[in-house]
Amino acid sequence: MSEFFAMGGYAVYVWPSYLLASIILIANIVAPMQQRKRVFKEIARKLRRARNEKQ
Amino acid sequence: MIVRFFHQMGSPRYFYGVAGKLIPWFMATFLITLIVGLYYSFAAPPDYQQGESYRIMYIHVPASWMSMFIYVVMAISGLISLVWRIKMTEVFVISSATVGASFTFLALATGSLWGKPMWGTWWVWDARLTSELLLLFLYLGIIALHSAIEDKRVAARAVSILALVGVINIPIIHYSVEWWNTLHQTASVTKFDKPSMDIRMLIPLLIMAISFKLYYGAVVLMRARAEIVERERNSRWVQDLVEQEAI
Numbered sequence: 462m463s464e465f466f467a468m469g470g471y472a473v474y475v476w477p478s479y480l481l482a483s484i485i486l487i488a489n490i491v492a493p494m495q496q497r498k499r500v501f502k503e504i505a506r507k508l509r510r511a512r513n514e515k516q
Numbered sequence: 517m518i519v520r521f522f523h524q525m526g527s528p529r530y531f532y533g534v535a536g537k538l539i540p541w542f543m544a545t546f547l548i549t550l551i552v553g554l555y556y557s558f559a560a561p562p563d564y565q566q567g568e569s570y571r572i573m574y575i576h577v578p579a580s581w582m583s584m585f586i587y588v589v590m591a592i593s594g595l596i597s598l599v600w601r602i603k604m605t606e607v608f609v610i611s612s613a614t615v616g617a618s619f620t621f622l623a624l625a626t627g628s629l630w631g632k633p634m635w636g637t638w639w640v641w642d643a644r645l646t647s648e649l650l651l652l653f654l655y656l657g658i659i660a661l662h663s664a665i666e667d668k669r670v671a672a673r674a675v676s677i678l679a680l681v682g683v684i685n686i687p688i689i690h691y692s693v694e695w696w697n698t699l700h701q702t703a704s705v706t707k708f709d710k711p712s713m714d715i716r717m718l719i720p721l722l723i724m725a726i727s728f729k730l731y732y733g734a735v736v737l738m739r740a741r742a743e744i745v746e747r748e749r750n751s752r753w754v755q756d757l758v759e760q761e762a763i
Contacts, residue, residue: 465558469568474633478572478626482579485618486731492614493738500746504758507749 526602528744529753535737542734549727556720563717570717572630577705578725580623583651584686586616586732590658591683594676604740606672607747609679610662611739615732617655624648635699643692644700647685654682668747 468475557574590612593605627645628638639645658675665671693702704713705721713721748754 468571469562471567471569471633474569474629475571478575478629481625481629482575482622485622489615489618489735490738493735493742496739496742497745500742500749501758501761504745504749504755505762508755508758 526604528603528607528748528751531604531607532741532744535741539734539737539741542730542737546727546730546734549723549730553720553723553727556716556723560717560720561714566634569630569633572626574720574724576623576626576630577721578728579619579626580648581725582728582732583616583620583623583648584689585729586612586619587651587654587679587683587686590616591679594679597672597676598680603669603747606669606676607740607743608736609672609675610658611736611743613655613658613662613675613679614739615735617652617659619728619732620648620652620655624652640699642698642700643696644689644698647689647692650685651682651689654678654685658682 466472466476553574557571560571562568563570590609593608593612596602596605597609624645627648631640632638658678661678662671662675665674692698693700705718745754745757
């Protein structure tokens with residue numbers, strides 16, 4: 462097992478590559494979810510304000 | 517039939533719905549191929565020259581392919597946007613740009629991480645590396661230009677033109693290793709005779725490539741959906757959607 466993590470002495474190059482890949486892949490999934498949530502909140506606020514003005 | 521399909525897909529509301537149904541499928545198939553691909557990436561035998569360090573290639577090569585593939589998809593969407601003014605291809609251009617930039621950065625960074633132990637340097641100004649760096653700047657330019665223009669439809673046209681001009685860089689990247697003497701090695705997979713790679717090493721590479729494509733499918737649709745609600749915020753159906761979610 463420790464031999465696996467050692468990557469034949471290249472651990473400091475191999476694992477950061479995979480770590481960076483995971484960070485980038487996850488970030489690209491989270492970012493559009495947050496963008497959509499932010500826009501939804503903005504629209505909801507605007508709708509609420511419009512409704513309050515009508516009353 | 518085909519015409520009707522394109523007409524419907526051109527409508528933001530319809531596209532939003534269809535994309536929402538497709539995303540889970542892309543995500544599920546991405547995760548399955550990722551797990552299988554990763555397993556075989558580490559089960560493959562070490563390289564006789566590079567030892568274990570070559571496993572970086574299972575990220576680097578698919579990421580590099582994606583950086584070019586996404587650019588071509590983006591440029592084609594740009595062309596369609598300019599000619600037919602279809603809203604959805606306009607959304608596709610900018611949605612692709614962020615994912616494309618990410619993969620380009622990943623390709624460059626993993627290349628560096630491999631280059632240090634194998635070439636003895638993080639970076640050289642050879643034709644392949646330089647043209648790939650130019651690709652990153654093209655993507656970043658497209659993102660910056662899009663956010664600089666307030667009117668989203670004008671922004672989409674400007675970005676489409678830039679994407680089309682930049683497409684000249686794609687064959688340059690691909691053939692750079694043949695046209696110039698580069699430190700970067702020539703292609704091992706995409707050539708006409710047999711790939712010069714052991715089948716046990718090649719298969720995980722191809723699975724990872726498929727996995728990244730499925731990932732792009734999922735993420736670009738998620739981005740596109742977010743862009744759609746942002747652009748169509750004043751339309752009735754988006755407001756209904758927001759109210760439904762609030763309840």
